[in-house]
Amino acid sequence: MAEIQPFRAVRYNPEFAGDVSLNVCPPFDVITPELQQELYARSKFNIVRLELARRGLSEDPYEKAAETAENWTESGVLKHEEAPSIYVTEEEFEYQGETLFRRGFVAAVRLEDYYQKVVLPHEGTRTEWVADRVNLMRSAQSNYSPLLSIFRDDLRSSVGNLLRAIAGGEPTMVFTPPDMPQLRIWRVSDPGTISVLQEVLKYSEIFIADGHHRYEAALRYRGSVRAEREVEHDESINYRIMLMVSFDEPGLITRGYHRLVESVTDEEFEAIRKSIDSTCDLEEWAPVHSADKSLREQIEEFSQSLGERAGDEVVFGLLGKEPCKFHVARMKNPPTAENALEASEYSYLHSHVNRPAIPEEREEDVVSPHHDAGLIARQFEGGEARMAFIMRPVPLDEFVSIVTRGWRLPPKATNFYPKPPAGAVIQKFGPTL
Incomplete structure (x- = not known):
């Protein structure tokens, strides 16, 4: 049985933080070194300094993040809400030529071990990324970015109708960050409204869409604290903030998560090529009017072309197996449709193409x-990459089939869009929520 609760968020105070739209950032695992540098330059109060502080300096990045957060709190840049609340959100963004909206709400969700079948994962994790988030939680005593989780609304669309009504009012906060969706937030502390959400979610499974590393870090950190002392039921480390979105939301988008082959030896590259030849039939693909298009445009056209193929075909794209050429790769011996995990293009690529060619410790x-x-x-x-696997999105029905069976895709197999930003609402640990 899922438990969601309101919480006393920490958020930016515009009086001291300036333009708050310049202060939010994507979650840690999609911030490249180039983007990190850009975010540092964008605003001296950008949350990247807490979500993903610079590495390689003499200072411990986790302690530096904690120190920065404390300084911002003392100077009034960050403020703690007085009343526990949930935060209704509406994201507005452009996707494939359309303006889309996605509504949801941020709440504190009680941590449940996976075996309890309340919070359901769908992909594997990388040990060092989980450890990174544990270190940040231990030092900063905070979570700066909500996970993205999906739930099933009831037959009356109680949550959807409620969120639509709330979003008709004046928002508490508006963020218009560069290169990210516009985000409007309504703070809701009314017990009656919150109880409607709690009642619907009580009977719904919670599917983690984005944030497996952060969720597993929360479980691990809670376990480490429990090993040291007794943890009270209402302590905030028993909860993790999540953006809850219904499966019915039209703005719930899935995109392909491509794979780039780089830092590869000649022997490894040749082994990958042979592995592809032995497991896949190849069909060369060429973009329309390629001479007039950049490589980025050609990749985007190729990705769109893959997405238009029949859903029962198990295929992925290749760039660079042969110099400057695109290929469509189709399984020679596709698994039966009953095995949804093996039929996933991500699992097939991982287990049948890459794993035989590359040692596990090198992958x-x-x-x-x-x-x-x-x-x-x-x-x-x-010249830094030699090959790319261009992947299609995991369909939602395939996603549900895999998750409800308790199976796991390889890490970074799903790419739900948009990802909720870090810094809009922050969870600070304490004796209560």
């Missing part, structure tokens, strides 16, 4: 996930 160094076609193009043009 994370050689094959890295990226969703940005522009970054992939730059890596190729700069």
Whole structure:
């Protein structure tokens, strides 16, 4: 049985923090070194200094984040809300030529171990990323970015109708950050409204869409505190803030999470090529009027072309198996439709193509996930990448089938969009929520 609660958020105080739209940032795991530098320059109060402080300096990045947060609190840049609340959100963004809206709400969700089948994962994690978030939680005693989780609304669409009504009023906060969706937030502390949300969520499974590393870090950190002392039921470390979005929301988008092959030896590259040849049939693809298009535009066109293929085909795209060429790769021996996990293109690529070619301990160094076609193009043009796997989104029905069976996709297989930003509302640990 899922438990959601209002919480006393920490948020930016515009009186001292300036333009708050310049202070939010994406979650830690999609911040490249280049974006991190840009966010540092964007505002001296950008939350990246807490969410993902610079590494490689003489200072411990986690202690530095904690010190920065304390300084901002003392100077009034960050303020603690007086009343426990939930935060209704509406994101507005452009996607494939359309203006879309996605409504949800941020609440504190009680941590549940996976075996309890209340909070459901769908992909594996990387140990060092989980450890990174544990270190930040231990030092800063905060969570700066909400997870993105999905739930099933009831038959009357009680949550959807309630959120729509709330979003008709004047928002408490508005964020218009560069290169991110506009975000409007309504703070709600009315017990009656909150109880409606609690009642619906009580009977719904919670599907983690984005944030497995952060959720597992919360479980691990709670476990470490429990090993040291008794933890009271209402303590905030028993909860994790999440943006809760219904499966019915039209603005719930899934995108492909591509794989870039870089830092690869000649022997490893040749092994990957042979692995592809032995497991896949290849079909060359060429963009329309390629001479007039940048590599980024060609990758985007290729990705769209893959998405238009029949859903029962198990395929992925290749760039660079042969110099400057695109190929569509189709499984030679596709698994039966009953095995949804094996039929996933991400699982097939991981277990049948990459794993036989690359030692397990090298795979994370050689094959890295990226969703940005522009970054992939730059890596190729700069000679830093040798091959890319262009992936289709995991369909929602396949996602549900895998999750409800208790299976796990490889890390970074799903790319739900947009990701809730860090810094709009912050969870600070304490004796209560």
